[in-house]
Amino acid sequence: MFKEAIYHRPKDNYAYVCTSGELNITIRTKKNDLKKVTLIHGDPYNWEDKQWQTTTTPLKKSGSDQLFDFWVVSLNPPFRRLRYGFILDDGTETVCFTEKGFYSEPPLDDTGYYFCFPYMNNADIFKAPSWVKDTVWYQIFPERFANGNKSHDPEDVLAWGSEEPTPTNFFGGDLEGVIQNIPYLKELGISGIYFTPIFKAFSNHKYDSIDYMEIDPQFGTKETLKDLVKVCHENGIKVMLDAVFNHSGFYFPPFQDVLEKGEDSLYKDWFHIHEFPIITEPLPNYDTFAFTPFMPKLNTENPEVKEYLLETGRYWVREFDIDGWRLDVANEVDHAFWREFRKEVKAIKPDLYILGEIWHDSIAWLRGDQFDAVMNYPFTTNILNLFAKQSISPREFIESMTGVIHMYTRNINEAAFNLVGSHDTPRILTECEEDIDRVKQVFTLMLTFIGTPCIYYGDEIGMTGTQDPGCRKCMEWDKENQNTDLFNHIQKLIQLRQDHPLLRNAGELSFVNPEHHDKCLAYTKSDGDKTILVILNTSSQSVEYTLPNGLSGKSVKNLWTDEVIEPANDIVQLKGNGFAIFEC
Numbered sequence: 001m002f003k004e005a006i007y008h009r010p011k012d013n014y015a016y017v018c019t020s021g022e023l024n025i026t027i028r029t030k031k032n033d034l035k036k037v038t039l040i041h042g043d044p045y046n047w048e049d050k051q052w053q054t055t056t057t058p059l060k061k062s063g064s065d066q067l068f069d070f071w072v073v074s075l076n077p078p079f080r081r082l083r084y085g086f087i088l089d090d091g092t093e094t095v096c097f098t099e100k101g102f103y104s105e106p107p108l109d110d111t112g113y114y115f116c117f118p119y120m121n122n123a124d125i126f127k128a129p130s131w132v133k134d135t136v137w138y139q140i141f142p143e144r145f146a147n148g149n150k151s152h153d154p155e156d157v158l159a160w161g162s163e164e165p166t167p168t169n170f171f172g173g174d175l176e177g178v179i180q181n182i183p184y185l186k187e188l189g190i191s192g193i194y195f196t197p198i199f200k201a202f203s204n205h206k207y208d209s210i211d212y213m214e215i216d217p218q219f220g221t222k223e224t225l226k227d228l229v230k231v232c233h234e235n236g237i238k239v240m241l242d243a244v245f246n247h248s249g250f251y252f253p254p255f256q257d258v259l260e261k262g263e264d265s266l267y268k269d270w271f272h273i274h275e276f277p278i279i280t281e282p283l284p285n286y287d288t289f290a291f292t293p294f295m296p297k298l299n300t301e302n303p304e305v306k307e308y309l310l311e312t313g314r315y316w317v318r319e320f321d322i323d324g325w326r327l328d329v330a331n332e333v334d335h336a337f338w339r340e341f342r343k344e345v346k347a348i349k350p351d352l353y354i355l356g357e358i359w360h361d362s363i364a365w366l367r368g369d370q371f372d373a374v375m376n377y378p379f380t381t382n383i384l385n386l387f388a389k390q391s392i393s394p395r396e397f398i399e400s401m402t403g404v405i406h407m408y409t410r411n412i413n414e415a416a417f418n419l420v421g422s423h424d425t426p427r428i429l430t431e432c433e434e435d436i437d438r439v440k441q442v443f444t445l446m447l448t449f450i451g452t453p454c455i456y457y458g459d460e461i462g463m464t465g466t467q468d469p470g471c472r473k474c475m476e477w478d479k480e481n482q483n484t485d486l487f488n489h490i491q492k493l494i495q496l497r498q499d500h501p502l503l504r505n506a507g508e509l510s511f512v513n514p515e516h517h518d519k520c521l522a523y524t525k526s527d528g529d530k531t532i533l534v535i536l537n538t539s540s541q542s543v544e545y546t547l548p549n550g551l552s553g554k555s556v557k558n559l560w561t562d563e564v565i566e567p568a569n570d571i572v573q574l575k576g577n578g579f580a581i582f583e584c
Helices: 130-134 175-180 182-188 222-234 253-264 303-320 335-348 377-388 394-405 410-415 436-446 484-499
Strands: 015-017 023-030 036-042 055-058 060-064 068-075 082-089 094-098 101-103 115-117 137-140 192-195 199-201 209-215 238-243 324-327 353-356 417-419 452-456 508-511 520-526 531-537 543-546 556-558 563-565 571-574 579-583
Touching: 023 036, 023 082, 036 068, 055 068, 060 394, 060 508, 130 410, 130 452, 175 182, 175 222, 182 484, 192 324, 192 452, 209 222, 209 303, 222 238, 222 303, 238 303, 238 353, 303 335, 335 353, 377 394, 377 417, 377 436, 394 508, 394 520, 436 484, 436 531, 436 579, 520 543, 531 543, 531 571, 571 579
Parallel strands: 137 192, 137 452, 192 238, 238 324, 324 353, 417 452
Antiparallel strands: 015 023, 023 068, 036 055, 036 082, 060 068, 082 094, 082 115, 094 101, 199 209, 508 520, 520 531, 531 579, 543 571, 556 563, 556 579
């Protein structure tokens, strides 16, 4: 038994309570090392004849990554508290693993040996807004979506789509353009819009804020935003704004004051300035986002800064009834600020969605006291590696995604913000070498997976674009230049997702062993009554796929064609880079 690989902690993703009241426990062991894992558990106060009274419950292997197996069990402790350990069996040796170490027999004379879940307090349960797990998002870069009112176009505005995007050109996209195209989003099936920043700023991307309390004049007025939110809500669409609390723009008045007055400025402590006078070249002598002198980092530990930013968070929720905040560069802001931010905005709107931009393991921000979700870029990376770059096999995808899923709790995974492209990444069609079939597979996976999916504007009609600024082209509104086949594909997937809870976040997701076919990725979503099987052929050649155990010998309904079929010898045909969605 490889004991060095065995890991558990009675917190976070290894021991947590779901909203259903179940206590979920996970242990990690070396891959293919153990034959069986059993939980030994009991109430810490349940004793008879000086011996602790325990029960045993088997764990189920929930998946494997490259190095480890994960074993899980769900319990309903009658008194909402638990002491527990693990009986580990590798076929030749059996040991009991506790907080104090390994024992040949479970010690029952003292519960102090065991892992402790002291009490299942409701206040400690991670609770993202319930509506999020049923939402399909659409990300809009306002400057490039639609120009609905030319009267407030910026100077030197270009004709729509007349040139390639650059970091400095403008095409006049605005909020009225979004309002005018809500019917288009409704037709697609969108139920949430995520806007990149709309506050007054110097650039076309608006991540360099000048005034956090004003709409950028090129986008419209506050009344326009109120109209937009109202129209969206009337059409069942949530609205999420983007805020940059890590840094301001160069032309943010407090920073301009520091540039002018130096050490005499009342705002000198609003930033992280190393010395005076301030210099910007060759490197700034103040902290910034990356190394750009045009985005000075804000000191969120300063009480005045903190109150200014907290009021920003409160103001747009209170006055405009927005439904979510997406928080830029969220991992570089202190945890204390985010805890206070959550309390302040949730006091106004308890079901507000708080989404952090973090690209790595984010459990420290997802303990229920800061964010409801983060942008799930590990999910993005795995999808791109499988379908776009074709650098990994279905088996390697399963191993990587199993690791990603087990990084978090089930509650967290249901609200995870899944995306395959954004204003920060190349377009998915470009990533897939303009292979529409592979793009269709990407969206088939994303829109049948756990989490809350997001489509980057224009990806649904086959827009192309390289890394920023190439991915920020003007939306293509000419039907002749849209890929309507791809639009219809994504529209149909969204409708299936709405019609079948298992294609959203109901049931349990399980990957099918790729030994069924090494070129196919398959997974099931099951609630014990119904099962949906999704199969994706990553090969350009047609294949025969054998249905996995539990589905063999049954007739299945093809949800894509609405046909009921009885596979001969449990074999179904998939065309090259094709897919199937079966309900059993």
